[in-house]
Amino acid sequence: MQSLVNFLNNKPGKLLVAGGFLFVSSEIVYELYLWLRKAPKPKPKSCEVFFVNRRKLLHPLPSPQEFLFEHINRIVQYIDRAERSICLAMYIFTVREISEAVIRAKQKRSVVVRVVTCESMVGNEDIKVQYKYKSEHLMHHKFCLLDTEWYCGSCLIAYHIAEYGEPTKHMQHTLFDKAVLSDRAGLLERFGSSCARCQKTKSRTKSKRRPQGPNSRGEVDPLPEHGLLIAGSSNWTSPGLITHWDNMTYTSLPDMIDPFTAEFQRMWYEFNDPLDKAILKEPLYRDRKFK
Numbered sequence: 001m002q003s004l005v006n007f008l009n010n011k012p013g014k015l016l017v018a019g020g021f022l023f024v025s026s027e028i029v030y031e032l033y034l035w036l037r038k039a040p041k042p043k044p045k046s047c048e049v050f051f052v053n054r055r056k057l058l059h060p061l062p063s064p065q066e067f068l069f070e071h072i073n074r075i076v077q078y079i080d081r082a083e084r085s086i087c088l089a090m091y092i093f094t095v096r097e098i099s100e101a102v103i104r105a106k107q108k109r110s111v112v113v114r115v116v117t118c119e120s121m122v123g124n125e126d127i128k129v130q131y132k133y134k135s136e137h138l139m140h141h142k143f144c145l146l147d148t149e150w151y152c153g154s155c156l157i158a159y160h161i162a163e164y165g166e167p168t169k170h171m172q173h174t175l176f177d178k179a180v181l182s183d184r185a186g187l188l189e190r191f192g193s194s195c196a197r198c199q200k201t202k203s204r205t206k207s208k209r210r211p212q213g214p215n216s217r218g219e220v221d222p223l224p225e226h227g228l229l230i231a232g233s234s235n236w237t238s239p240g241l242i243t244h245w246d247n248m249t250y251t252s253l254p255d256m257i258d259p260f261t262a263e264f265q266r267m268w269y270e271f272n273d274p275l276d277k278a279i280l281k282e283p284l285y286r287d288r289k290f291k
């Protein structure tokens with residue numbers, strides 16, 4: 001021990017200690033520099049608005065192809081991340097890349113796909129859709145819900161009464177209002193009597209969602225916890241997603257997702273017309289394939 005102390009007190013010993021200290025300090029400073037240089041990952045926005053013919057000029061500039069199909073590609077990328085459900089209410093839907101993404105979700109990942117549309121769109125794709133036959137009122141919505149929580153019958157009734165009031169005998173009823181008024185058992189049968197929304201003891205996500213981290217396709221970026229709403233004025237057509245004066249909002253805010261989910265389920269209840277043989281002979285449907 002004494003010999004070690006003597007060695008460190010000598011010139012070579014002091015040089016060795018100083019050198020070691022310098023080496024350790026420089027390592028610490030270098031690691032600190034790397035840590036500070038690492039840019040923090042931006043927090044995902046809970047709401048983003050896009051205007052179809054207003055493009056963001058990014059650096060580096062995207063290729064003309066990417067630039068042109070920016071809005072279509074964004075929708076496809078979000079649909080490709082859906083793991084549980086897709087609820088689509090779309091007046092006109094003709095973009096092949098998006099329909100392929102919807103079919104891919106259903107066939108490859110067993111995502112539950114529900115579509116309501118206007119009657120002119122029925123039978124265009126390999127997906128079962130619901131619609132109202134020869135309705136005077138257009139199904140003119142353009143929105144899509146990805147991986148959002150479905151309302152059970154009880155929660156759906158409670159939501160509509162809280163938001164719109166209890167249906168009365170004197171108002172003009174829709175089928176849904178009539179069911180709320182006099183066929184609640186039918187609504188419960190249709191939508192179930194419990195869901196994650198009313199099962200507060202269960203986690204809304206842990207019980208159903210895949211764990212965070214890489215999923216089956218190696219992605220590390222799942223959709224927001226309570227799902228995503230895409231809504232706006234754009235039909236999912238090429239002009240509607242490339243050139244028109246149109247808008248689209250992408251949001252994970254529950255205050256926006258919940259009304260659209262409840263409204264989608266109201267339509268899912270109302271738009272339930274069968275495709276019987278007589279209808280299929282009409283020119284509108286004659287050449288289409290139905291599941």
Ligand SMILES: [Zn+2]
Pocket residue numbers: 151152153154155156193194195196197198199
């Ligand atoms: Zn419920």
